[in-house]
Amino acid sequence: MRPRIGQLLLDFDGVLARYRxxxxxxxxxxxxxxxxxxxxxxxxxxxxxxxxxxxxxxxxxxxxxxxxxxxxxxxxxxxxxxxxxATEADPQALARVLALDGRLRLAILTNNGALMARAIPRIVAPLLPRLEGRVLCSGPLGGRKPDPQVFARALDRLGWNPATTLFVDDLFVNVQGARAAGLHADSVRDARALGRVLGRYGLA
Structure with missing residues (x-):
């Protein structure tokens, strides 16, 4: 039975943007x-x-x-x-996310210090109305992915239920950490794979 997903938590580098x-x-x-x-x-x-x-x-x-x-x-x-x-948005990934149902809540969780929360809105500006300020960096959460506690703290801050949250990352080790914290999670390498994962969970 396919889980009912109400929230989508996205990694940044490697999912929404290309970082050199x-x-x-x-x-x-x-x-x-x-x-x-x-x-x-x-x-x-x-x-x-x-x-x-x-x-x-x-x-x-x-x-x-x-x-x-x-x-x-x-x-x-x-x-x-x-x-x-050093960073540019992946336009195809952004397009896939922007095409999702407007009722689906979105957030970003990235392994970065607090300064990155100032950079991300400038890189993925088209997503800002959907994010509504929900850009979380690991530093202020006191750890780094894949630590399950980082996911738990992120969801606590967002007020989200892990059982109805899908997390997407380009690194499988981070997916494992999310699953250990009770989230649904999958890894992607490009926008096409992102589309497949979103479709698998009934979001696209």
Whole structure:
């Protein structure tokens, strides 16, 4: 028997948008006049980005550590410029989501720090009327997917029932975490796969 779905929770990078990490690193490197490898090491090799995504460091400390590491101050505007330069909406995915029944509630849950909540509305602007501010980042939730607690906290904040919520991510490990939290969940790699999953649950 097909479950009755009333809410759709979507990952961001890899589902609604295409993210090129190398472009972000190059943008920050140009901003600081630093080498690509240095920026990569500061963001990823040091674990700074993962700690921010998990809420271990706040935005101010994160930006200060990033700026110190790459040799030039990085404020919110510079951070956003780099992220926006590296991310573009998937128009086919957006079209599939926009075609869904207007009564279906939508939200985004992404493994990112709090700053990403400022970038996402600019990248997927056509979805904003449907999202109604429901853009959740893992950092403020105190963890990262696939931790089931992150899904539980997200649904608590949204006021959603896991039994009637479908979660879609491009990484199967995150799908497993969602299922452990009681959500229906499936993985997709592109807009066509997203359409198949939505159809399987009777949403498209």
């Amino acid at each position: 990490r190398e472009r972000r690193i190059a943008h920050l490197a140009a901003h600081a006049g630093a080498g690509y490898d240095r920026v990569h090491a500061v963001l990823y090799g040091s674990g700074l980005e993962a700690r921010y995504d998990a809420g271990v460091v706040d935005t101010g400390d994160y930006l200060r550590a990033l700026g110190k590491g790459i040799g030039a101050p990085v404020d919110e505007a510079a951070w956003l410029a780099a992220r926006l330069a």
